Amino acid sequence: MGKNGRKIMKRPFLLLFFLFGCTTYSSAMTRIEYNEIMLGSPITEVTRCYGEPYRVCNIGNGATRYEFIEKISMNNELVVEYHYYLTVVNGHVVNKSVCEENRPAYDQLFREDPNYPTYP
Numbered sequence: 001m002g003k004n005g006r007k008i009m010k011r012p013f014l015l016l017f018f019l020f021g022c023t024t025y026s027s028a029m030t031r032i033e034y035n036e037i038m039l040g041s042p043i044t045e046v047t048r049c050y051g052e053p054y055r056v057c058n059i060g061n062g063a064t065r066y067e068f069i070e071k072i073s074m075n076n077e078l079v080v081e082y083h084y085y086l087t088v089v090n091g092h093v094v095n096k097s098v099c100e101e102n103r104p105a106y107d108q109l110f111r112e113d114p115n116y117p118t119y120p
Contacts, residue, residue, distance in 0.1 A: 029068035034084045037096065043088045053086075064088045 029050050037046055043066065047053070053066040070082040080102055087095035 028070050029084050030070055031082065034068070034096070034098070037086065037093060039093055039096070041093045043086070043091055043093060046086065046093065059087070062089055
């Protein structure tokens, strides 16, 4: 193998580095994954399968609420967020709920330059 053969062998590594080295991955739950979680599941199993939650809150009476988020974007703009809540008692999921959050209306009406004069 000559010099050209060594260069070719190095290029796939560089290609893989640029494809995967420059991206960021955040653990997020999807609707399908949320639906797979059964009541009574151990929370350790849930976090092992789906990653760490966005937030964990103590809600009293020995219960803890785990929050996972799914963000859906279109053309690099956030369209909707789903917040998946799991209520945990004694290390097991006892309740599930979902909250949908849409973009505020003022974001949809935002102009690029609000100081630009508009004429009737």
